[in-house]
Amino acid sequence: MNNPPGAAIRARHLTVVRGTRRVLDALSFDVAPGTVTGLLGPSGSGKSTLIRAVVGTQAKVTGTLDVLGRPAGSASLRSRVGYVTQSPSVYGDLTARQNLDYYAAVLGIPRAERAAAVTQALTDVDLTSHADDLAANLSGGQASRVSLAVALLGTPELLVLDEPTVGLDPALRRDLWNLFHRLASRGTTLLISSHVMDEADRCEHLLLLREGTLLAADTPRALRETTGSDTVEEAFLALVDAARAGDPGDPAHRPATHTEGGAS
C-alpha cells in the first residue's frame, strides 16, 4: 500500500467536489501516530468535509486517503476509528451512564467489562457527577462530552473530533485538551478541528486550511518561526497574505474599489 511506516493518515491529492465546487483541492499531508494534530481554518474552509473524508462518510472523494494503512471508509476501520460530530448524538431519555451502557453493548464490550469501561469513559470526560442525569437535561457542553465518552469506549486507535471544544468554558477546554494529550501518550492518534486559533498551541502538529487548500502542515513553533510571527493566528494571516501574493485571481489583487467592504 506504499504507506510511509507510521502514518496514521496519509493524504495525496485529496480532492472533494460538492455541488459544482471543489471544497477540498489536492491536499497532501501525513498525520503521525500518537500525536495531537489540529485541523484549523475559518468557517467554511473545509474542515468538516476533510473529517468526513477521513471517517469515510464523504461522497465524491478523489486522490489517495489512507487511514491506519487502509483506504478511508474500509469496513475494517469501523472499530478502529472514533468519530465525534459537532452535534452530540445521545438519547435524551436515557441518562449519561445508560447512553454509554447502550453503546458499550452495541460495540460488543463483554457484559462483565461494561460497567468498568463506562465508568472509565465518564471519568475521562469528567462527567461522573452527572452520570445519572437524563441526557436531555445536560448542557450542550456536557452532552458533547457524553458523545466523546461514547467514542472513547471502543478505545479507538484514531480519534477524529469535529470542533469538540465549541461552547465550553476555559477550564473545561483546558481539561479536555489535557485528556487529548493523555490519550495521545497512550498511543491514540487524534485529529481535532477548531476554528479557534488560540487552541493551535495545544496541538503538536497543525494542518491549516483556507478555502479548501492546505496553507501549511507543520508544528505551531515552526509556523511561527518561518513566518516571523508571535502567534499561530498571525502566522495564519501571514500565510494567507503570501498565498494571495502568489494568486493574481485573488480578490486582494483586484483594484481597491472592487475589494472595499468585501473582506471576509
Ligand SMILES: Nc1ncnc2c1ncn2[C@@H]1O[C@H](COP(=O)(O)OP(=O)(O)OP(=O)(O)O)[C@@H](O)[C@H]1O
Ligand atoms: N452541497 C454543497 N454544494 C456546494 N458547496 C457546499 C455544499 N456543502 C457544503 N459546501 C461548501 O463546502 C465548504 C466547506 O464546508 P465545511 O462544512 O467542510 O467547512 P468547515 O470548515 O467545517 O466550516 P464550519 O467551521 O463552519 O463547520 C463551504 O464553503 C460550504 O459552503
